[in-house]
Amino acid sequence: MNVTTSLIENSINKSFTYENYRKHVSALLADGLSTGNTQSEDLTHYSTLNETRMNRLDKTIHVPDEIKEKLGKLKKQHTLLVISEGWCGDAAQIVPVMNKLVAESDKLDLKIVLRDENDELMNDYLTNGARSIPKLVLVESDTLVARGSWGPRPHDAAQLIIDDKAKHGVVTPQAKEDLQRWYLHDKGISTMEEITLLLENAENM
Template identity: 50%
Template sequence: MKSIVAKALFSSHSYTEYRKLVADLLLEGKSTGNEQSESLTNYSKLNEARMNRLEKTIQISEDVILKLQHLDNHYIWLVISEGWCGDAAQILPILNKMALASEKKIDLRIVLRDENDELMSQYLTNGGKAIPKVIVICKEAGIVRADWGPRPEGATELMAKHKREVGPIDEKIKTDLQLWYLADKGNSVQEELVQIMENIKYNRL
């Protein structure tokens, strides 16, 4: 395992620990990350509400559960995130439910982007530090097998279309993205990650 990944794992959080970390900072009027601002704190508050709702409503399909439970090896999903990130708030509750449904085949661990710049630099998206980023590590072999993120394909296409036709990220695309996630109900994240895990299982990666 690369020393950068191993170092990040050593300081990583469980899903429950991550939720508590973000919640405790909000009690102090802060968000995670190096930059502190009222807008980032407000995004973190909004994301807390989203994650609470998703934890109650997201359902993992039976097909996905079976595939996860029949993986040949055990894996770590190391996720790079921040409390203010809207995409992370939409995706992390799904990853947590998938890991729980896998019957310990998957161990979900989370690290903060700004505290792990060296790791983030290894998993850039088009040269940018886009999050969340899921790094798939085989526990038995101790190697990184794949990565995924920062968004499902449909959400990525929506964002790309907006940038082509409108330009910079604005409130409209943030709203449109939220509506996309609501309509998708977590299905794309489940399908895309299961496909990655299946590809690893059958040595296609």
């Protein structure tokens, strides 16, 4: 077993199911804490907002029939190994969508690890040198070989932030509001489509 598959195995062994991830974040919030190495009122506030957001998405996200049809054609077993944190706004918008996607196929499994507790894995999946989350590592379940990665945002959402930063030098409060509106309007469709394409490509490897 090479270092990468060993790392993936270790990461999966200490991962959360979606249900247990939600319970872990909620239990910390009950004590006034957030996940991660850093604690602050802001991070706890974001975590509280995200919990409300995820509760809503759990009830409202639906997988379109065309996506269900594609998932129904999967032949291999795949694990969606996701790096997340409870305070991350993008993760709150995306991880519930992944959970809905996984529920539609017996070929898929969702495992969630916390970024700050998994430095080695995170450092293997940086985005332009940054520890951006959520990050999905698509793993072939039988071999534990990574077959691709995705994140931290769907393409159009990522472009919105890239364009704003290019224009202003920083990500503006307005761009953050625009991003939340984008997620609300998109209803998880872009995330589902992009991850389904990743899965289809992995099937052909």
